[in-house]
Amino acid sequence: MANSIKELPAILLIDIYKSYGQGESKVDALKNINLDIAKGEFLALCGPSGSGKSTLLNILSGIDKPSAGAAIFLNKALNDLNEDQLSFVRSRHLGFIFQFFNLIPVLSALDNVYYPLVLNGNYGVKEARERALHYLDSVGLAQLANRKPGQLSGGQQQRVAIARALAHEPQVVVADEPTGNLDLATGEAILDLLMKINEETKTTFIVSTHSTQLKDRARRVIEIKDGELVYDTAQ
Numbered sequence: 646m647a648n649s650i651k652e653l654p655a656i657l658l659i660d661i662y663k664s665y666g667q668g669e670s671k672v673d674a675l676k677n678i679n680l681d682i683a684k685g686e687f688l689a690l691c692g693p694s695g696s697g698k699s700t701l702l703n704i705l706s707g708i709d710k711p712s713a714g715a716a717i718f719l720n721k722a723l724n725d726l727n728e729d730q731l732s733f734v735r736s737r738h739l740g741f742i743f744q745f746f747n748l749i750p751v752l753s754a755l756d757n758v759y760y761p762l763v764l765n766g767n768y769g770v771k772e773a774r775e776r777a778l779h780y781l782d783s784v785g786l787a788q789l790a791n792r793k794p795g796q797l798s799g800g801q802q803q804r805v806a807i808a809r810a811l812a813h814e815p816q817v818v819v820a821d822e823p824t825g826n827l828d829l830a831t832g833e834a835i836l837d838l839l840m841k842i843n844e845e846t847k848t849t850f851i852v853s854t855h856s857t858q859l860k861d862r863a864r865r866v867i868e869i870k871d872g873e874l875v876y877d878t879a880q
C-alpha cells in the first residue's frame with residue numbers, strides 16, 4: 646500500500662487570484678492559478694515581463710497575500726498565519742535569490758552569509774561561521790570570502806547570494822530571475838549550479854526567467870501570460 650500514498654507537495658496553490666489597485670487602475674496580476682509543486686522538483690517559471698512571475702513567487706513563498714485562493718507552503722495554509730508565524734516559516738524553510746543579488750555592500754561575502762544565520766536565531770556564532778564558509782566553498786568562493794560585494798563580479802555576487810539562500814538548509818529555494826542581471830555564459834553557470842544543488846540536496850527549486858535559457862534545461866517548465874497559467878509540461 647505504501648506506494649498508493651502520494652507524498653504531500655512542497656507547494657500547493659488553489660484558485661489563486663491577485664489584483665493590485667482599485668477601479669480604473671486595477672490590475673489583475675494573477676487569475677485562477679492552480680499549481681502543485683512536488684518536493685525535490687526543479688521548476689522553471691517562464692513568461693514575458695509583466696506576466697505575473699514575481700507576484701506568483703511572492704505569493705507562494707508567503708511574502709505577499711493573494712486576493713483570493715489558498716497558498717499552502719510545506720503543508721501550512723499561509724492565509725492562516727500571522728506576520729510573526731510567516732517570518733518564522735520563511736526564515737527556517739525558505740531561501741530567496743534575487744535578480745539584483747541584494748547583498749549588503751559594507752559586509753564581506755562571508756558576513757553576508759553569516760549574519761542572517763545568527764540574526765534569525767537558528768545558529769550559534771561558531772556554527773554559523775562554519776556553515777557560511779562551507780556554503781561559500783560549495784559555490785566556489787571560499788578564496789574570496791573576505792571580499793566585499795563591490796570587489797566581486799556579478800556572477801560571483803550571485804554565488805554569494807546563493808550561498809546565503811542555502812546556508813540554513815531550507816526545504817524550498819525561490820529564485821526570481823537570478824540570471825537576469827548576468828551575461829549569458831555567467832547566467833548558464835549559475836543555472837548549472839542551481840540544478841546541481843537541486844540534484845544533490847533534493848531541495849525544491851522554483852526559478853523564474855523571461856529568457857529561454859531555462860526552458861530548454863529544466864525538467865518541468867510552466868508559463869504564465871497575462872496572469873494566467875498557459876503551459877505546464879507536467880499536464
Ligand SMILES: Nc1ncnc2c1ncn2[C@@H]1O[C@H](COP(=O)(O)OP(=O)(O)OP(=O)(O)O)[C@@H](O)[C@H]1O
Binds near residue numbers: 666674700855
Ligand atoms: N505593487 C504593485 N502595484 C500595482 N501593480 C503591480 C504591483 N506589482 C506588480 N504589478 C503589476 O502586476 C503585473 C505583474 O507584475 P509582476 O511583477 O508579477 O510581473 P513579472 O512577470 O515578474 O515581470 P518582470 O519579468 O518584468 O519582472 C504587472 O502588470 C505589474 O505592473
Ligand SMILES: [Mg+2]
Binds near residue numbers: 698699700821
Ligand atoms: Mg518579476
